[in-house]
Amino acid sequence: MAIVRHYVMIARPGEAAALSVALHALAAKVRPIAGCDGVELYQDAEKAERFTFIERWASVDAHQAGGKALGKQAFAPIMAALAGPPEAAYLEPRLID
Numbered sequence: 001m002a003i004v005r006h007y008v009m010i011a012r013p014g015e016a017a018a019l020s021v022a023l024h025a026l027a028a029k030v031r032p033i034a035g036c037d038g039v040e041l042y043q044d045a046e047k048a049e050r051f052t053f054i055e056r057w058a059s060v061d062a063h064q065a066g067g068k069a070l071g072k073q074a075f076a077p078i079m080a081a082l083a084g085p086p087e088a089a090y091l092e093p094r095l096i097d
Helices: 014-029 060-070 074-081
Strands: 005-012 036-043 050-057 089-093
Touching: 005 036, 005 060, 014 036, 014 050, 014 060, 050 060
Parallel strands: none
Antiparallel strands: 005 050, 005 089, 036 050
């Protein structure tokens, strides 16, 4: 079943630009992974330090395999810019008629 992996991240004070750059770089690495159906990045219009990163995957297993393929080093620049751990969730699509 197709899933969405949703992350909300808050940059440390003064690190919003660095987090944006790191998330763009991560998106470029994630997009070509088998099972990835797309990546979106949003920056809050009122709170510039708040970002939402959305990944679309063929399955939870595909997402988990993709994370292993990337390795922890791919996330180091992001972790360095964060104020705290990201909020994350798997979302299942529900179509509205």
